[in-house]
Amino acid sequence: xxxxxxxxxxxxxxxxxxxxxxxxxxxxxxxxxxxxxxxxxxxxxxxxxxxxxxxxxxxxxxxxxxxxxxxxxxxxxxxxxxxxxxxxxxxxxxxxxxxxxxxxxxxxx
Amino acid sequence: xxxxxxxxxxxxxxxxxxxxxxxxxxxxxxxxxxxxxxxxxxxxxxxxxxxxxxxxxxxxxxxxxxxxxxxxxxxxxxxxxxxxxxxxxxxxxxxxxxxxxxxxxxxxx
DNA sequence: ATTACATTTAGCTAATTAACGAAATGACTA
DNA sequence: TAGTCATTTCGTTAATTAGCTAAATGTAAT
Numbered sequence: 327x328x329x330x331x332x333x334x335x336x337x338x339x340x341x342x343x344x345x346x347x348x349x350x351x352x353x354x355x356x357x358x359x360x361x362x363x364x365x366x367x368x369x370x371x372x373x374x375x376x377x378x379x380x381x382x383x384x385x386x387x388x389x390x391x392x393x394x395x396x397x398x399x400x401x402x403x404x405x406x407x408x409x410x411x412x413x414x415x416x417x418x419x420x421x422x423x424x425x426x427x428x429x430x431x432x433x434x435x
Numbered sequence: 436x437x438x439x440x441x442x443x444x445x446x447x448x449x450x451x452x453x454x455x456x457x458x459x460x461x462x463x464x465x466x467x468x469x470x471x472x473x474x475x476x477x478x479x480x481x482x483x484x485x486x487x488x489x490x491x492x493x494x495x496x497x498x499x500x501x502x503x504x505x506x507x508x509x510x511x512x513x514x515x516x517x518x519x520x521x522x523x524x525x526x527x528x529x530x531x532x533x534x535x536x537x538x539x540x541x542x543x544x
Numbered sequence: 545a546t547t548a549c550a551t552t553t554a555g556c557t558a559a560t561t562a563a564c565g566a567a568a569t570g571a572c573t574a
Numbered sequence: 575t576a577g578t579c580a581t582t583t584c585g586t587t588a589a590t591t592a593g594c595t596a597a598a599t600g601t602a603a604t
Contacts, residue, residue, distance in 0.1 A: 327449075450562085478563060
């Protein structure tokens with residue numbers, strides 16, 4: 327499967343698009359994302375893997391947490407795509423972003 | 436399902452991405468597309484419906500043929516996305532485009 | 545070492561998706 | 575009205591996908 331197809335497949339899933347839109351506002355660890363998405367941790371972890379393999383997100387460890395964030399300087403196609411996605415403003419993902427801002431990982435994880 | 440998700444789902448299928456890339460080079464009727472894609476006409480017709488409902492392609496009748504083409508002036512998100520997609524150059528879709536140029540509907544349909 | 549966060553695997557549902565052939569229907573042309 | 579291109583529907587099959595729980599493993603901090 328070629329890269330661009332992989333990218334569109336990654337984004338063509340509601341849960342993964344929700345995750346991408348949340349990561350626009352802040353870096354998040356798996357358990358924060360899990361608490362907002364409402365799926366199990368293995369499920370969320372797998373979605374993150376798919377996003378990572380599509381080149382959309384990157385991970386870095388922050389002490390005991392694994393932080394996920396949108397890739398900042400990657401492929402031109404992906405950078406431009408992420409700019410386009412920033413303009414998406416839709417009730418579910420907006421609510422997720424507001425929740426994400428209010429969420430403190432020290433209370434959740 | 437909200438619009439942007441519908442768009443990514445439409446593009447997250449190899450056959451439909453092939454169709455989009457072919458439509459970059461010319462308007463095509465269903466039987467031309469069918470002959471290049473190699474699926475049955477009902478199948479291709481359904482893919483075109485999905486692309487149409489995502490707002491990516493439009494149709495217009497040209498005599499006995501139904502021409503499909505990429506939307507030229509639509510939603511800003513879609514316009515920008517189609518610009519990004521233009522840069523995709525990958526063996527399968529390139530070959531499709533070359534075939535499309537060489538294809539004469541009067542011989543095929 | 546133990547704890548905490550994360551990932552992976554396995555085995556399992558359930559839902560969705562893509563495809564087919566065949567047949568009926570539409571839409572338009574000649 | 576007969577022919578052609580296109581669409582839709584039906585019934586079916588096969589593959590993929592998303593989700594779960596449970597359990598094992600990895601990784602790093604305390």
